[in-house]
Amino acid sequence: MSQFTFESSLLVRDAEGHYLPATADQILEAARRIVDLKVQRGAPFNAPEVVKEYLGAKLAGFEHEVFAVLFLDNRHRLIDYVEMFRGTIDSASVYPREVVKEALKRNAAAVILSHNHPSGNAEPSQADRTLTGRLKDALGLVDVRTLDHIVVAGLERVSFAELGLL
Structure with missing residues (x-):
């Protein structure tokens, strides 16, 4: 022994x-x-630091990209966290139609988008910016607000809203 x-x-x-x-x-x-x-259903996500801490715990450490969405009610309380797409070490295919379908299914009033960068560099790429714009436009057509997009890379978290990219 x-x-x-x-x-x-x-x-x-x-x-x-x-x-x-x-x-x-x-x-x-x-x-x-x-x-x-x-952090269970109904928890308020009304402060950027709370959102970044939560998403950091959920997405840090993956060796492949994961694209997740926080679906929120009209008071920014959590309805659901869903890891919607998984990819490779440097990309994930994300389909706006599927994100809109999930938002409608959950009767979400708002979303916070998120994904990780396994590379360790949290700087949003041009592809990240383009995708965020497409998702925001698609969700806006059904009156779902896009509050933020958080990129998680190791211990770093970058908020599109805080950078003025939304």
Whole structure:
């Protein structure tokens, strides 16, 4: 029987009940579940720092791009968080029609768009800016406001609204 040192390692229990050091992926997945428990349906998203913290916890650490949408009611309370599209290490195909369908299905009044940059550079690309404009226009046709687009890259979070890009 081996001895474990409980220094700063986090442990997980395997199927046989043995405790093993957690991998980085296991830690990130556990953090995402905790964020879901902490921020549930009806939570207000009315401060940029709250939104950036939440989306950072949800999207940081992925090795591929993930495009997600926060669907909000007319008081900017959370209806749902949906990871809508997954891509490669440097891009994800995003379809405005699908985002509009999901917004209507959830009766959302507003959305906050988000995606990660696995490269670690949070600077919005020209493609990010173009896509955001297309999504904002498509959602606007059905009276759904686009409040922000947050890019998550490691510990960095960049807000289109704070940069004046919306």
